[in-house]
Amino acid sequence: MKKKIIMGCLVLTLSTMATSVSADALKYKNLPARDLVWDGQQAKVTDVPVVIMDGRTLIPVYLLRAFGYSVSSDGNKVVVTSEDSKYEVAIGIVHSFENFLEEVTVYDQLLLTTSMEMEEEEETPEEKMKFVSSEWEAILRNYDEKVKLLNQLHVNFETNRSVFKESDKMIDAFRQTTAAWFTYAKERTKESKRIFLKEIQEAHSCTRQTQQAVDEIFNKSMVRMDH
Structure with missing residues (x-):
């Protein structure tokens, strides 16, 4: 194009x-x-x-x-x-990370929903823990694949690199949130729940920052492209 x-x-x-x-x-x-x-x-x-x-x-x-x-x-x-493909690469980043952010949002809702369900449960929710662990591993695999792909594309735009920076922060925040969720699942105390809710709020903030970085790529690419 x-x-x-x-x-x-x-x-x-x-x-x-x-x-x-x-x-x-x-x-x-x-x-x-x-x-x-x-x-x-x-x-x-x-x-x-x-x-x-x-x-x-x-x-x-x-x-x-x-x-x-x-x-x-x-x-x-x-x-x-x-005929350069750099702007198509930028749009590819947008679509790729939009899909990934949707997956992260679904995972986020899973953590919140299961944490509320556990308030009514007395026994350790083994099945929930296995499912959350499986979903978290899928998130990490998906993210690693995206990082490898984009590294192969040799993306040099500073704006694009901001997506890596913000998404790394987001993944770290969800790593902490997931650990806090497992602690709450095992202990079921008010303190462990408080820590979990604090961590997930930080994860929400990091997700918003990643979305803003993705939106910035989209907006700048659309300004530069003339179909």
Whole structure:
């Protein structure tokens, strides 16, 4: 799928048709040559350099070709078109983690529901404990698979990495919550229940932070993509 990115964030000067590239090169001849690093990749300057002037950075559009983009003019705009798959990767992250967050929400409800049911039970709920243990192991396997997949995709966007950061916090919070749930299942005391409820509130907070990180990827990707 082709995406068109209007380079509004770059300071672009459109020369008249009669102006040659070599003339532009002479104009900037004595300025220091700065290479452009884009998402971890470096492009070497060949003629017109990257210029910092009056507190602004002027980037010659030709450098973007080094990163797999094609450049064309459309009226008074410069349009950069790419076959790059990075934004599809971002959308893939969104869908993947949306599904995962749904699974986490179901698990969250399981912990709450079973904790309320145990208030009426006198014996240790062996079957519940086995089921919760099985569901927790499934959550961990699913998360490990997602981390491995996304590492293979070499995701470099800082925004995308925030999903890893927040989801790691979420998994740690649910690890603590699950441990507290098992303690409550065995002890059935007011104190163990209090600790469990405190831990699950923290897990809820971490889940919301992960959802926000996922939403941020979605919103930024939609802004950059032109179907």
